[in-house]
Amino acid sequence: MNFKNILFFCVFLYTAPVALPQNEENNPDELSKKTFKERLVYNISGGLWIGTVTNINIMPQVGYRITPRLTSGIGANLLYYKDNRFTGNNQFLVYGGNAFTRYAITPELFTQVEYQALNYNRTLGHYALIGGGYVPGSGVYISAYYLLLYPANNNIYGAPYVVRMGFSF
Numbered sequence: 529m530n531f532k533n534i535l536f537f538c539v540f541l542y543t544a545p546v547a548l549p550q551n552e553e554n555n556p557d558e559l560s561k562k563t564f565k566e567r568l569v570y571n572i573s574g575g576l577w578i579g580t581v582t583n584i585n586i587m588p589q590v591g592y593r594i595t596p597r598l599t600s601g602i603g604a605n606l607l608y609y610k611d612n613r614f615t616g617n618n619q620f621l622v623y624g625g626n627a628f629t630r631y632a633i634t635p636e637l638f639t640q641v642e643y644q645a646l647n648y649n650r651t652l653g654h655y656a657l658i659g660g661g662y663v664p665g666s667g668v669y670i671s672a673y674y675l676l677l678y679p680a681n682n683n684i685y686g687a688p689y690v691v692r693m694g695f696s697f
Contacts, residue, residue, distance in 0.1 A: 559596050567593040571603070573671070573694025581686035582610040587694075589628065597632040605646055609684050622648045622684055636663055640671065646684065653679040657690060667696050 559567065568590060575585040584607065591601030607622035624646035632638045637660065644655040655678050661671025673690045675683075 559593060562593075564592075569593060569599055569601075569696065571669075571694055571696045573669075573692045575690060575692045577686065580612050582608070582612075583685060584608045585692075587626070587692075589626070591628070591630065598629070599632075600627075600629040602627050605644060607646070607684060609648070611686075620649055622646050624652075633660075636665075637661070638663065638671075640673070642673070648682055648684050651679075651682065653682060653684065655685075659690075661692075663696060669694055669696055 569592075571587075571589040571591070573585075573587050573589070575583065575587075577583040586606050587603055589601055589603030591599040593599050603626045605622070605624045605626055608619075609622050610619045612618065624644060626642055626644040628640055628642040630638050630640040639660040640658070642655075642657040644657070646653050646655065656676040657673035658676055659671060659673030661669050663669040671692050671694075673692075675685060675688045675690065678685065678688070
C-alpha cells in the first residue's frame, strides 16, 4: 500500500463523521456560536524512550475544532535522538512538523491520525501514525500510535509504535 492510499484512507476515515446525522451530544449549532479563538485547542505532548535507542520528544500542537468531536490541526516536532548501536556521531537533533486529525469517540477516548515530516541526519523522513488515547477530565492524556509509514532506514522511533503523554487545554 503506497502513501497516497494510506493518506486517502485516513482522511476518509476521519472526515466521515462530519457527514453523520447530528444529535444533542454532537450539536454543531453550539459550536458555531463560538469565535475562531474559542474553537482552538492546544496540545503539548512528548515521548520518552530510553534504551539502546534514546528518543526524547516534545511536540506542541494547535488544532481547530471543526465539530464538537472532530479536531484538525498542525504542530511542531523536536526530538533528541541517540542510537547506541553505532559508533561515531550517534546523536542527532530531529525537527519537523506534523498535521493531525483527532476524533473524540467519548469525552475520554479519542482516535487520531497524524502525518509527520521530520528532518533527521539531513534527510527528510515521512511518517504516518494511527492510534488513539485516553483523556481523563484533568487534561492530561496518554496515547499510543502505530506507524503505518516510516523510512526503511533511520526510523527515529526505533519501533513501529509510539507512546505519548501530554497536556490538552
